[in-house]
Amino acid sequence: MKKIISFLLLFVMMTAAALAAAEGIIYTATVTKAMTIREKKSTSAKKLGSVEAGEFISILSLDDKWAQIEKDGVTGYILAKNIENMASADGYNDAADASFLGVAQKALTIRARENKAAAKLQSLEEGETVYILELGREWHKVVKLGVVGYVLAGPVTALEPAHEGIVLPEEFIPEAPFIANYTAQADVNLSIRREPNANSGLVGTVYKNEWIDVMETDGEWARVQKDGVVGFVRGDHLRYFTRYDPYGPYVPGVVWYPYAARALQDVEITDSETGDVLRTVTEGSIMAVSAMNEDMSVTLPYDRITGRIQATGSLELEAVVPYDQAQMGDLIAVYSTYYTPEQVTQTQIGRLHNIMQGVERLNDVVIASDDKFYFNDFCAPYTKSNGYQEGPIINYVSSDKLGYGGGICQVSTTLYNAILQIPIETIKWQVHSSYGISYAPLYFDAAVGNGNIDLRLRNALPYDVRLALQAVGGVLTVRVYRAS
Numbered sequence: 001m002k003k004i005i006s007f008l009l010l011f012v013m014m015t016a017a018a019l020a021a022a023e024g025i026i027y028t029a030t031v032t033k034a035m036t037i038r039e040k041k042s043t044s045a046k047k048l049g050s051v052e053a054g055e056f057i058s059i060l061s062l063d064d065k066w067a068q069i070e071k072d073g074v075t076g077y078i079l080a081k082n083i084e085n086m087a088s089a090d091g092y093n094d095a096a097d098a099s100f101l102g103v104a105q106k107a108l109t110i111r112a113r114e115n116k117a118a119a120k121l122q123s124l125e126e127g128e129t130v131y132i133l134e135l136g137r138e139w140h141k142v143v144k145l146g147v148v149g150y151v152l153a154g155p156v157t158a159l160e161p162a163h164e165g166i167v168l169p170e171e172f173i174p175e176a177p178f179i180a181n182y183t184a185q186a187d188v189n190l191s192i193r194r195e196p197n198a199n200s201g202l203v204g205t206v207y208k209n210e211w212i213d214v215m216e217t218d219g220e221w222a223r224v225q226k227d228g229v230v231g232f233v234r235g236d237h238l239r240y241f242t243r244y245d246p247y248g249p250y251v252p253g254v255v256w257y258p259y260a261a262r263a264l265q266d267v268e269i270t271d272s273e274t275g276d277v278l279r280t281v282t283e284g285s286i287m288a289v290s291a292m293n294e295d296m297s298v299t300l301p302y303d304r305i306t307g308r309i310q311a312t313g314s315l316e317l318e319a320v321v322p323y324d325q326a327q328m329g330d331l332i333a334v335y336s337t338y339y340t341p342e343q344v345t346q347t348q349i350g351r352l353h354n355i356m357q358g359v360e361r362l363n364d365v366v367i368a369s370d371d372k373f374y375f376n377d378f379c380a381p382y383t384k385s386n387g388y389q390e391g392p393i394i395n396y397v398s399s400d401k402l403g404y405g406g407g408i409c410q411v412s413t414t415l416y417n418a419i420l421q422i423p424i425e426t427i428k429w430q431v432h433s434s435y436g437i438s439y440a441p442l443y444f445d446a447a448v449g450n451g452n453i454d455l456r457l458r459n460a461l462p463y464d465v466r467l468a469l470q471a472v473g474g475v476l477t478v479r480v481y482r483a484s
Contacts, residue, residue, distance in 0.1 A: 025070065027059040027147065029086040037076035041066040048076040058089070064112065064119040080119050088146025097143055098131035099166055102156040110149040114139040121149040130156050135172050178223070178230045180213035181248050184238040187434070192231035196221035203231045214238065217252050239443045240431065246423040246460040253441060254420045259289035260334040260479055261298060261315040272299055272308040279338070282473030288336040289317065303338060303439050323422045323461060326482040332465070333480040335418035337410055337439040341474035350389035351407035355476060357387055358411030359469040366466050366483050367459045372427065375412050375448050375455040382408060382450055394432040394447075409447050410439060410476060412455045415467070416446035418478040419457060424465075428456035 222235035382405025391406025
């Protein structure tokens with residue numbers, strides 16, 4: 001019944017508006033309480049008549065306090081504050097007139113001017129669509145039932161163009177809600193700024209070695225959240241990124257490598273910037289390749305720089321297939337690191353021996369879908385009795401110390417950088433030290449050792465994967481395949 005009455009009221013208002021338009025009436029409305037019609041804009045002015053609560057009226061003019069109305073051929077004034085349901089006497093099509101749309105997050109008043117004390121023209125209910133004519137930082141110019149006025153901009157959200165061909169100005173594009181994609185550690189005390197600007201307001205602090213949630217980073221600035229406060233910190237002082245969702249965005253710094261290249265003969269890797277020869281890799285070596293260039297050369301990661309191989313006719317390329325398109329037997333990830341191929345000193349002999357131990361123990365290992373993989377389950381303990389020799393190990397104290405299994409961490413590091421390119425979850429991982437290691441990007445090494453020093457993973461893919469490892473001619477490569 002209430003809906004029927006409201007509809008009838010709206011119909012009466014629109015019909016009356018059409019008839020009144022020719023008589024100079026600008027608005028139609030109803031009143032919320034009984035009032036006296038005065039001859040002048042004064043509560044002590046001569047009484048000309050009265051209006052009852054809920055009565056339909058025609059408005060000739062309006063200011064912040066008084067409305068000039070016409071009733072039964074008499075023109076006079078009533079208090080504007082008791083007017084509601086105002087509509088244009090000329091008819092209206094708010095949706096057609098609007099340039100933008102929004103949603104009122106709470107009950108709002110449409111005012112005659114950009115002032116909270118200005119006359120009330122209309123009201124908006126919580127959740128109601130707002131038809132916006134012009135956007136403003138503090139007030140939006142809006143229209144409702146053909147009545148044009150102003151509403152506070154802050155509580156109007158979900159802004160969008162009302163019609164095709166209209167573009168929402170960049171300054172009004174709403175900030176994306178904070179979604180924590182990573183956790184990372186600060187390497188110094190960091191100020192959380194309101195905006196990505198060193199002069200922006202301070203909203204919090206991240207302390208050295210503290211872990212914090214990160215949504216995104218452009219390298220210079222990162223959008224973070226701490227204790228419910230969202231802001232920006234210097235992204236170049238965050239380290240040890242770990243993603244929450246293995247299907248989420250790549251950890252900053254991770255690169256997807258589209259090819260595995262097999263050398264059909266000995267080929268030279270040169271520095272892509274200087275042209276200096278970095279090394280010669282032997283026939284049969286397999287390397288992760290980052291790009292095929294217009295001159296038919298390929299670029300590839302080499303330690304912490306970019307290498308280049310010019311003689312692409314001497315390479316056989318195996319394409320990496322995106323994990324969500326892969327069929328059984330397809331290559332889905334590859335990564336390579338480099339080591340000294342010469343076996344001259346006992347240290348070099350021991351290190352290469354330990355690398356080969358890791359390669360042999362992990363090659364053709366299958367990780368079933370949703371299964372966990374612990375590196376140490378396959379390779380530990382790192383002892384003489386388990387087949388390892390002494391080799392150089394890296395710890396927080398010294399990089400010259402020898403220990404059984406020294407060199408095995410290059411295998412775990414290469415595997416770690418391969419799985420970062422696909423939805424393989426990192427359960428446990430740690431670096432050797434804050435200085436990193438020479439054969440991998442800073443903060444992207446993965447230490448393993450006796451005890452709890454381990455690389456632990458979970459296959460989040462909907463299919464099994466197979467690891468293929470090779471160490472030939474100074475190149476250690478890990479390939480990951482969809483298991484057949």
